[in-house]
Amino acid sequence: MRDRPRLPSSPAFWRSPLRGTRFTAVLGLVLLGGITVMFVTGLVSYAAYNPDLSPVNDTTPDKGLLGFYLFDWPAGPSWLYRLTQGTHVTLGVTLVPVLLAKLWSVVPKLFALPPARSLAHALERLSLLLLVGGGLFEFTTGVLNIQLEYVFPGSFYPLHFYGAWVFMSAFVVHAALKTPAAVRAVRAVRERSTGDGGEGPVADEGRPASVPPVDEAGLASTRPAEPTISRRGALRLVGASSLLLFLTTVGQSLGGPLRRTALLAPHGGADPGGGPNGFQINKTAAYAGITEAETSADAWRLVVTGPAGTVRLSRADLLRLPQHSSSLPIACVEGWSTADQWWRGVRLRDLAALAGYDTAVPDLLVESLQRHGAFRRAALRANQVSDPRSLLALYVNGEPLSPDHGFPARIIVPALPGVHNTKWVARLTFGDL
Numbered sequence: 001m002r003d004r005p006r007l008p009s010s011p012a013f014w015r016s017p018l019r020g021t022r023f024t025a026v027l028g029l030v031l032l033g034g035i036t037v038m039f040v041t042g043l044v045s046y047a048a049y050n051p052d053l054s055p056v057n058d059t060t061p062d063k064g065l066l067g068f069y070l071f072d073w074p075a076g077p078s079w080l081y082r083l084t085q086g087t088h089v090t091l092g093v094t095l096v097p098v099l100l101a102k103l104w105s106v107v108p109k110l111f112a113l114p115p116a117r118s119l120a121h122a123l124e125r126l127s128l129l130l131l132v133g134g135g136l137f138e139f140t141t142g143v144l145n146i147q148l149e150y151v152f153p154g155s156f157y158p159l160h161f162y163g164a165w166v167f168m169s170a171f172v173v174h175a176a177l178k179t180p181a182a183v184r185a186v187r188a189v190r191e192r193s194t195g196d197g198g199e200g201p202v203a204d205e206g207r208p209a210s211v212p213p214v215d216e217a218g219l220a221s222t223r224p225a226e227p228t229i230s231r232r233g234a235l236r237l238v239g240a241s242s243l244l245l246f247l248t249t250v251g252q253s254l255g256g257p258l259r260r261t262a263l264l265a266p267h268g269g270a271d272p273g274g275g276p277n278g279f280q281i282n283k284t285a286a287y288a289g290i291t292e293a294e295t296s297a298d299a300w301r302l303v304v305t306g307p308a309g310t311v312r313l314s315r316a317d318l319l320r321l322p323q324h325s326s327s328l329p330i331a332c333v334e335g336w337s338t339a340d341q342w343w344r345g346v347r348l349r350d351l352a353a354l355a356g357y358d359t360a361v362p363d364l365l366v367e368s369l370q371r372h373g374a375f376r377r378a379a380l381r382a383n384q385v386s387d388p389r390s391l392l393a394l395y396v397n398g399e400p401l402s403p404d405h406g407f408p409a410r411i412i413v414p415a416l417p418g419v420h421n422t423k424w425v426a427r428l429t430f431g432d433l
Contacts, residue, residue: 017224025182041088054379059157078414082331086253089335097241134167267336276397289371306355332418
């Protein structure tokens with residue numbers, strides 16, 4: 001014990017027999033595929049939020065060159081945002097054990113001395129620091145946001161957006177440097193385990209007993225302690241942990257019987273109530289500051305503005321207009337989604353015609369009565385307004401909207417993030433935004 005090094009910069013300080021190139025390589029290859037999908041679906045989420053349409057939707061200002069990929073978000077299929085954001089959130093939660101195991105496996109490298117042996121080594125160390133810091137930041141802020149909701153009011157989107165670009169830049173550099181070695185390590189162990197090298201019996205670790213483990217990166221301990229679990233067992237433990245997180249999260253997006261297993265999902269489990277309005281709610285009327293007096297039949301009026309002037313409509317007036325129905329889900333940035341609900345109300349394109357747009361349908365600015373919380377206003381693109389399934393909904397599942405679901409009227413548009421399906425609508429302004 002007196003000879004044991006006390007400083008983590010010494011290779012002999014780290015004694016776990018689990019560390020090694022193969023262990024790290026397997027985790028790294030899993031993260032390579034998983035994080036790539038997460039990054040792409042995360043960027044897609046920003047396109048879905050219409051950040052280039054109107055400043056009211058732009059929660060990530062001054063994107064500059066980073067907004068090069070933004071595109072017009074389609075209004076179909078109706079489950080598109082449910083799929084992309086559900087994949088992003090569920091995969092992010094599922095990969096947490098893999099990320100933590102990967103960071104644990106390479107932690108000796110963070111303390112290695114000297115800090116830089118060459119310019120190339122210095123760049124590699126810098127990318128590693130950005131990779132570790134960026135990975136922890138992105139995963140931590142993402143998990144906090146879906147679990148606590150609005151924990152970063154007014155700042156989560158720019159923090160997560162810019163953090164993702166920093167993290168992915170380091171990730172690409174690190175992957176370019178390390179992926180070839182990781183693939184070689186996994187292939188070498190596979191070849192030895194199948195007896196291609198003629199090295200004798202296969203050991204528990206998937207290699208011949210007479211052949212030392214592949215350790216190109218120098219991750220294996222120079223003074224390993226007695227193992228309490230094999231590397232294969234450790235990988236199985238990580239995989240089982242990820243599977244458990246997957247099963248306790250994915251139900252929030254898929255719905256059905258799996259919703260009851262979504263114990264870690266912010267809107268998992270059973271529906272919050274019964275009856276036609278008994279499905280998930282993200283923002284209640286009380287939270288938004290909505291009072292019964294201002295939504296009553298006598299007080300509430302919808303203001304519709306366009307080239308034909310301004311029209312004020314009561315709920316009774318809206319009910320006298322042609323009514324249409326759509327079966328659509330609500331999907332939110334936290335990754336949860338409702339099942340398809342049956343909405344009924346007035347088509348947005350019919351209200352555009354009432355405002356003076358008989359042919360070409362314009363963009364639309366929607367304003368809510370809400371006093372508290374983000375997304376009091378939302379802008380919709382012309383293709384979303386013109387879709388025949390896009391409604392100013394007055395009913396859901398055959399009953400009037402409840403106060404928490406947006407009574408007296410709310411927006412429902414296919415494939416649109418839930419926060420832009422504005423509730424307690426007070427004003428619709430049609431025209432170029």
